[in-house]
Amino acid sequence: MITRMSSLFLRTLREDPADAEVPSHRLLVRAGYVRRVAPGGYSWLPLGMRVLRNVERVVREEMDAIGAQEIQFPALLPREPYEATGRWTEYGPSLFRLKDRKGADYLLGPTHEELFALTVKGEYSSYKDYPVILYQIQTKYRDEERPRAGILRGREFLMKDSYSFDLDDAGLERSYQAHRAAYIRIFERLGLKYVIVSATSGAMGGSASEEFLAESDTGEDTFVRSTGSAYAANVEAVTTPAPAAQSVEDKPAAQVHHTPNTPTIQTLVDFLNAANLGRTFSAGDTLKNVMVKVRQPGATDWELLGVGLPGDREVDMKRLEASLYPAEVALLDEADFTANPFLVKGYIGPEALGANGVRYLVDPRVVPGTAWVTGANKLDHHVVDLVCGRDFTPDGTIEAAEVREGDPSPDGTGTLVAARGIEVGHIFQLGRKFADVFGLDALGPDGKPIRITMGSYGIGVSRVVAAVAEQHHDDLGLVWPRSIAPADVHVVIAGKDEALRSGAEQLAADLDAAGLTVLLDDRTASPGVKFADAELIGVPTIVVVGRGLAKGLVEVKDRLSGERTEVPVEQAVAHLTELVRGDRG
Amino acid sequence: MITRMSSLFLRTLREDPADAEVPSHRLLVRAGYVRRVAPGGYSWLPLGMRVLRNVERVVREEMDAIGAQEIQFPALLPREPYEATGRWTEYGPSLFRLKDRKGADYLLGPTHEELFALTVKGEYSSYKDYPVILYQIQTKYRDEERPRAGILRGREFLMKDSYSFDLDDAGLERSYQAHRAAYIRIFERLGLKYVIVSATSGAMGGSASEEFLAESDTGEDTFVRSTGSAYAANVEAVTTPAPAAQSVEDKPAAQVHHTPNTPTIQTLVDFLNAANLGRTFSAGDTLKNVMVKVRQPGATDWELLGVGLPGDREVDMKRLEASLYPAEVALLDEADFTANPFLVKGYIGPEALGANGVRYLVDPRVVPGTAWVTGANKLDHHVVDLVCGRDFTPDGTIEAAEVREGDPSPDGTGTLVAARGIEVGHIFQLGRKFADVFGLDALGPDGKPIRITMGSYGIGVSRVVAAVAEQHHDDLGLVWPRSIAPADVHVVIAGKDEALRSGAEQLAADLDAAGLTVLLDDRTASPGVKFADAELIGVPTIVVVGRGLAKGLVEVKDRLSGERTEVPVEQAVAHLTELVRGDRG
Structure with a gap:
């Protein structure tokens, strides 16, 4: 095919578009690949269409290669299935909602788990029908609070979404691994430098989940990687290596001290160091107890939860929320403290929590035998040498503390550094959440129903174009990889x-x-x-x-x-x- | 490629779906090509996807062959451009409208003239840039009052829409003819039996326009065709051959008769025939004057209009509206008659209209020299032998009378018969309507602006699948043409x-x-x-x-x-x- 520039619908621009924040946006507009039509809405001009279709082709070939079957759903969907799974509400303002001429509620699909589950339920009935993987390459809609960076985060975008349906967990694991391998081939063919990070599930619910992040300083996703190994993970998914438990034998007894004017960890540490207790304290020797309240899905009541972590670390609310998902988390308000007078603000210690039946989870670093300076549950008093496993016994551990550069890598090799990336793919073991809602069962060989387990897998097809442009450009312009060049x-x-x-x-x-x-x-x-x-x-x-x-x-x-x-x-x-x-x- | 039915996501059905009215719907569902998801919303299963993609491929190849360039717009569009052309309102309840999280108005694109015009204006400036033809194959949305017949009339459907941009009328004619030829090749390749009918413009505005109708008894579009030639047209577009004008010399003078109890044409004819006037009258000898009121776009006042037609024919409101487009038409109400006492209900004649400055248009059969029985503008009185060109002079002619089987074909060969079809394509010389709204000009060689003229051309890609199925099936199932078979x-x-x-x-x-x-x-x-x-x-x-x-x-x-x-x-x-x-x- 020969395309003549004399008649090509293309006008390159000398100036950067005023709203362009990142190189891909700047260059894709200047080189005439895309044009802005609305906030987060772009048109694809002829050269852009070619690159987009090339990405589609690569994705389609690799999906077909793992036996996935292409189908296509409408983008305009009725409310009911999303009401059934709770996502009509859960998506909040990110969902485009509308009414038809008869006043019936519709939405523009942000993702299609509901419809795929219902369709498989409609067609398949026997265990012999399974497994099956279905996919579509389709326009998706999300009413982003802040659409940005051109096609990198649009409100209308092209996505490949696939869904696997298996009879058991081993089948799901196979479907998941097949997708993982296909995604690796796809991103290799697209010439993307990427990392695969362990991910939490976000709003999707479920268990194993990994994200494919294209490495890019302009990416919105932060992740950590090891300096010494291939380990990479979303911050929410980082696990904290626990030190070995220590003996409690040789630990001094806990002593309560009057510690006036110590409203912060630092003033407390300074106070103790000035008190000549025979050793030097640092923030890491203190045990900070953060109170939150937790509400399980569907529940009306909140439950108190104490989170104990070394005083030199802040709570990372995203990590805390991810650890407690699908429960909701909120900080306590004045009324909560009034209702629970045993919580002495600023001086909360583990003992009062245990005594009052409040669940208490600690950072994995708080292992048996470790001794801490912490609240004495009494105004202006702290306790020194409160020993875990001797003086208090937590109900378990929780990943809630911030992750820092220099922290040891969870895989034991190297230390963690922060990096940024663009999420281009996400693979996800959904499990039986959607099958439970819709009663998606197969009739087993013994005549009994088998609840189907699902996986959900996405590639941001239009976003990939931007991600490739972010990685493949120089001062003069774009430098496409051969596989998707126009x-x-x-x-x-x-x-x-x-x-x-x-x-x-x-x-x-x-x-x-x-x-x-x-x-x-x-x-x-x-x-x-x-x-x-x-x-x-x-x-x-x-x-x-x-x-x-x-x-x-x-x-x-x-x-x-x-x-x-x-x-x-x-x-x-x-x-x-x-x-x-x-x-x- | 080998597709194994043992793993294909396909379950054929023995029973017809309960809501299926037409063969294509019945068979496409039973054979597992599509599934209903919502009213007017269908999913495409694997075999359906293949047929749909095959149709797309044929359309794309022929569009590329005429030098059309593929681009793609969002489906979610801002209100403003559609507000500028008036279509935000004109579309009425057929338009899906919604608000984003900030309360801004959006719509789901039913067709994209506005965006294409704005985009060409954004990229092109010189006369040297033109002509250009752009197209997209994209999902469209229309909130049909009564979605029906499966994918034949959906609310979300796939359409190829293209737009031509030319410097002058001759250029537009060339672009139009190029599309016409491309559409002929496309429908031939798709194995469709079709007719090309002259069409009126409907809500689009503009001049020359033709529809491609796939012949089918289940089609929603009625058209007429000649028994003796290739002539075919929408009923709205049929022109009435005018008989030759006659001499007024030998016509008897007009005489007013007292005609009590003649509320209908038939009672009037019977009365006259019983009155022994020396000849026999039939309904076709009477001139029926139908009063309507007309309001021009943007105007607030209604204007009276008299429509005169032979008494053996009814007014076809669709034909009348098409003739008067873009003006609105309404019947008179009591208040109108009260305000215009010269209108003697049931006895209106041409003379009172002319005398009171009311515009009067007649059926093309009412030529000079023809003599009519008509109202005498006086209760219980009619006039006989009122001669056109002698006793009254109409302001012009209008196509408003119903078209009947057996009418002579406008091309002079054969007579008309009615037929039904499915609109699968529409080509249309839009003219400068949209360019006028958006100020789409090219800078001419003399430095003066040239207003661009546009054409608009559509093919219902998903509807074509249904249309082919309507034509290619038997009692046992579908019989695909080779070109698009799965x-x-x-x-x-x-x-x-x-x-x-x-x-x-x-x-x-x-x-x-x-x-x-x-x-x-x-x-x-x-x-x-x-x-x-x-x-x-x-x-x-x-x-x-x-x-x-x-x-x-x-x-x-x-x-x-x-x-x-x-x-x-x-x-x-x-x-x-x-x-x-x-x-x-």
Whole structure:
């Protein structure tokens, strides 16, 4: 296929769009791939369409390769199935809701677990029907509070979502691993540098879950990785290595101290160090007890929960919420303290919690035998050398403390550093949550129903285009990987000579005949303008048909390295075909 | 590609769906191509996806062939552009409207003229940029009052919409003709029997317009065609051949008659025939004057309009409205008659209208020299031999009378008969309506702006699937044309013998290697069930691998004719490849 720039619906821009915050947004707009139509709504112009379709093709091929079957649902969906799972409400303002002419409630699908579960229930009945993996590549809608960065976080976007249906956990694990392997192939083919991070489930509910993050400083997702291993995880998913339990034998007895004017950990530490107790205290020696209240799904009452963690760390509410999901978490208000007078604000200690039946969970670092400075449940008093397992026994551990750079990696090798990424994929063992709601069962060989277990797997197809652009660009413009470039070769006619024109046309025709896609710059613009546009557009191979043609030569330029090679025109097709096919792999 | 029915997400149904009114709905659901999700909302199952994608491919190829460039807009669109053209209101309850989290108004795009016009304005500035044709294949939304017939009239559907942008009328005509030719190729390739009918513009505004109607008794669109020529038109677009004007010389003078108790045309005719006036009258000799009021767009006042037509015909309000578009039309109410006492209800004649400055338009059959019985503008009185051009002069003609079977064809050959069809395509010279609203101009060679003229062209991609199914089925099921069939060959293993299975698997593999797509029925079901499903699914060629295999034979069955041929298995691939390629054309 030959695309002539003289008639291509494309106008490159010299200026960055005023609202562009990140390189992909800036360059995809400047190079004429996308245009903003509404907040978080973009149109795809011809070159953008090609890249988008190429990404779709790669995704489709790899999904088909694991036996997934493509179907398609409407985007406009009735309320009822989402009401049944609670997501009509749970999604809050992120869901686009509307009414039809009869006043019935509809939504624009943000994800389709409900419909897939119902459809499988409608078609399949026997255990012999399973397993099955279904997918769609479809437009999704989320009313983002702050759509940003062009197509990186839009309100209307293209997504591949697939769903696996299995008879048992081992089947789900196989479907999950098949997707994981397919995603790895997809992101490799797309030329994305990515990490796979352990993830918590967010609003989806369920168990095992991993995210594919394209590494990028402009990404919205923070994650941590090990300096010494391949370990990477969402901050919410980081587990804290527990130190070995210690003996309580040699620990001094707990002593309560009068500690006036110690409203903060630091003032407390300073007070103790000034009190000449024979040793030096640091914030990490204190045990901070943070009170929250927790409400289980469907419950009306809140339950108190004490969270104990070393005083040198803050509670990370996101980690706390993830640990307690699907329960809701809130901080206590004045009324809660009034209702529970044993909670002495600022001086809460483990003993009062245990004595009053309040559940108490601690950071994994709080192992038996460790001694702590903590509240004495009495105004202006703290206790020193309160020993875990001797003086108090927590009800369990919880991941609630902030994760810091330099923390040991959970896998035991290296320390953690923070990084940023763009979520391009998410794989997720949903389990039986949706099957339970809709009664999705298979009739087993013994005539008894088997509750189906589901997985849910997504790739942000349009977001991938932006993520690739974030990773593949330089100061001059975009530099597409071969697999999704809008053309194989960009042929520039560098001059107005008729000989150049006819030489370039012949070359383009020959390349087309050899099965390559050609973007031919046959415009009357100056060579300088054409070169600049070629760099901006980012086709990986640029062929300049210019002065050298008189000597039978064309120039082949590698967009990425900038390397130029003079190639005899009669060898150009063979040279370029080899180049393209080699890269395509 | 080989698709195994043992794992295909497909369950055929023995029963017709309860809500199915038409064959395509019934069969597409029973054969597992689509499933209902909501009123007017359907999911596409794997076989349906293939047919839909095949239609898309044909449409895309032919659009690309006329130089149209594919782009894509969001479906969720801001109110403002549609407010500017008035369509935010004009669409009435057919438009899905919603608000985002900030309360801003959005709509789900029913068609995209506004966005395309704005985008071209954003990118292009010089006359050198034009012409351009842009298209998209995209999901559209219309809140139909009565979604029906499965995917034939849905509320969410797939459409190819394209738009041409030209500098002048001749350019628009070229773009229009290019689309017309492309649509002819598309519908030919899709195997649709269709007619091209002259159409009025409906809510779109503009001039030349034609519809492509797939012939079908279940279609919602009525049209007329000539018994003697290729003429076909929407009823709204039928023009009435005017008889030759007659001399007024030899006509008797008009005489007013007292005609009591003649409330209807028939009682009037009977009265006159009983009055011994020396000749016989029929309803066609009377001139019925129907009063309506008309309001121009943007105007607040209504204007009276008299419509005169032969008394043997009723006014067809749709034809009248189409003739007066974009003005609104309404019947008179009591207050209107009270305000205009010269209108003597039941006895209105042309003279009172002219005398009171009321515009008076007549049916094209009312030519100069024709003599009529009509109202005398006086209770219980009619006038006989009121001659057009002598006793009254209309302000012009109007197409408002009903069209009847047996009317002469407007092209002069044959008479009209009524027929029904499914609108699958619409091509339309929009003109400058949208360009005027948005100020879409090109800078001309002389530095002066040139207002752009637009065309708008649509194909109902998902509806085409239903239209093809309406035309291509029999009592046993669907019979797909080769071009869009979900597979090239349906191989049925007719038995449980291992030899049959391995023979069929080998044949499928060989066909796959030859580039054919194969649906392989490798289920454990009985041959009867498999044959019935094969007929229902409708792949054009069915290969039965059964008892004959022992003698080295397979049976090749043509789904359409039912014809069976025994073919030596070693010649099967060559035979089938030739068959498929031959049909594909």
